Amino acid sequence: MCHEFIGPAIDTAVTHYARTLTFPPSAAAAAKTTAALQALQTPHVSTDPIDSLVVALKCHHTLPVLRQLKHRLRPESCITLVQNGMGVYDQLCTTLWPDPITRPQFILGSTTHGARARLRTPKKVKRTPGGGLEFERSVVHTGIGELVFGVVPDPRREVDYDQRLFALDSSTRNGAQQYSLAMPIDSPRLPLPSLSPSSTTSSSPLSQTPLEATLTALLSLYELNPSLLPMPTMYQTLLQKLAVNCAVNPLTGLLSVLNGALVGSPHAGWAMSEILRECSEVITRYLASLAAPTTTSATATSDTDTQHRLDPETVAAFSPDSLERRTIQVLAATARNTSSMASDMAHLASINPNSSVSSGGTEIEYITGYLVRLGERMGVPTPVNRTMLEFVQAKEEIYGMSPGMVVKSPEAGLKIGRANTGKKKVEKGDKLKKVKVTAKL
Incomplete structure (x- = not known):
């Protein structure tokens, strides 16, 4: 399988971006950073067809x-979309x-693994042969x-992917209620059956479609x-x-705290x-409206209809108590982690107002925004x-329009100078003292 990394001058852009944050800003550094970012935004001119594309970008970066x-x-x-929020697939279908x-065929993915990227300057700065910094x-x-993962239904309706992958008898299936989180179905084992409209046997590695x-590869x-x-079930x-992200991400981002801090605060607990x-309502x-496809308006689905159209297991899985237990479990398991939105907001605060580096924003429109818009559709x-x-x-x-009005810690306003000895020194009032200055990226 061929792996391709899209985007010219990625390493150059990363280097200049890191240098802008690590060393005192200058007009030359800002110009190089701007040029590198412009190169990244230049359309990729290759015309080679792409068989399989895995997208693990922030939601708001996907469409561009x-x-x-x-x-x-x-x-x-x-x-394959492996992202945090919801609504990207619908946006791509509507727009592109x-x-x-x-x-194209789509696979939607979700993960509970924790990971973070780390980009920092080594203790001893090394120069590359081209004169850059390592x-x-x-x-x-x-x-x-x-x-x-879950496979989105065939857009051309030629194949029932779920029926083939899970060997279910389509004559006994009862719409969306056949599947629920409370009644999991075993994941299919390799080799997978053929998903081609012209074949029902197991797929051969030499003749697999890009979807197969x-x-x-994912399994x-x-x-x-x-x-x-x-x-x-994937949906x-x-x-x-x-729902968990709606409870965790905005609060940790606004409060600038790690996930575990929400557990010990009664006020944060009330908000969650x-x-x-x-979210439950x-x-x-x-889900009740999906189980009754003829429902066309928000008022046509009452609380009584919800109880009747959904199986008790699904109603229980999305009850407020169940969602709260799930959220507390996630917070306990990731107590020392930083949520993606808290990380994005910390990044907003760290950007130099004079820098040309874009903050990128947060995924709030695809998390809480998606839930709010769904509530409007349902009349909730x-x-x-x-x-x-x-x-x-x-x-x-x-943070984007008035970064100079943001209140920061006292240390952020200290003037950094350089002593004759080559070591850093900080001026605060009439006192001078030597400190070790490091940069967080």
């Missing part, structure tokens, strides 16, 4: 990147592939979890505990994770309970989640 690659993606191509005939880069695995080859990642779920898994109560109302008010959405958006706007 895939817009550059659309000319290389065919209906036979397979795109509104016609199902031309739409930085240490690595990915740290901070928590063992699982990796789950991608699924085989071969044994150390990451991979598994394949029927798409309705419920994504909704469950969405209210957030999850709204929105999600169960939505979500005042607490909407407040979280507005607060995070306000913080993004303030």
Whole structure:
């Protein structure tokens, strides 16, 4: 299998970006950083077709990147989305592939593994042969979890993927209620059956379609505990994770704390309970509407309808108490971790106002924003989640438009000078003292 890394001058951009944060800013450094970022934003001109594309970007970065690659993606191509929020697949279908005939195959993924990227300057700065600086880069695995996937139904409706993968009799299936988180189905084992419309036998490695080859590769990642779920179950898994993210990400980001800090605060606990109560009502109302395809308006699905149209196990799985227990379990398991939104907001605060480096923002529109919009469709008010959405958006706007108005720690305002001895010194009032200065990237 051929691996391709898209984007010219990635290493150059990373180096200049890290240098901007590590050393005193200068006009020359800012110019190099701007040039590197412009190179990264230049469309990739290759015309070679892409069979399998794995997208692990932030949600709000996905559409701009895939817009550059659309000319290389065919209906036979397979795109795997492994991301934090929800709504990206719908956005791509609406914007890039509104016609199902031309739409690639999609796999949706979710993971509970913990990882973080680390980019820092070595203790002794090393220069590369080209005159640049050498930085240490690595990915740290901070928590063992699982990796789950689901295959989006065939856009051309030629094959029932779930029926073939899980060997279910389509005549006995009862729509979405056949699957639920409370009644898991074993993941299929390798080799997988053929998913081609013209064949029902096991697929040969030499004749696998991009979808079959991608699924085989993903399920071969044994150390990451991979598994394949029927798409309705996978969708419920994504909704469950969405609820947890709605409770954890905005609060840790706004409060600038690690995940575990939310467990010990009664006020944070109240906020999480209210957030999850709204998530429970929105999600169960939505799942009930899926179980009754004729329902076209929010008012047509009442609480009584929800109880009748969903199996008791699904109702219980998305009850406020169940979602709260799930959230507390996640917080306990990741107590020393930094949520993605808290990390993004810390990055917002660290950017030099004079730097040309873009903050990138947060994924709030695809987490809390998705839940709020879903609530509007279902006629369910979500005042607490909407407040979280507005607060995070306000913080993004303030950090982007008025970074000089942001209150920072006293240490952030210290003037850094350089002594004649070559060591760093800090001026604060009339006192001078030597300190060791390091940079967090």
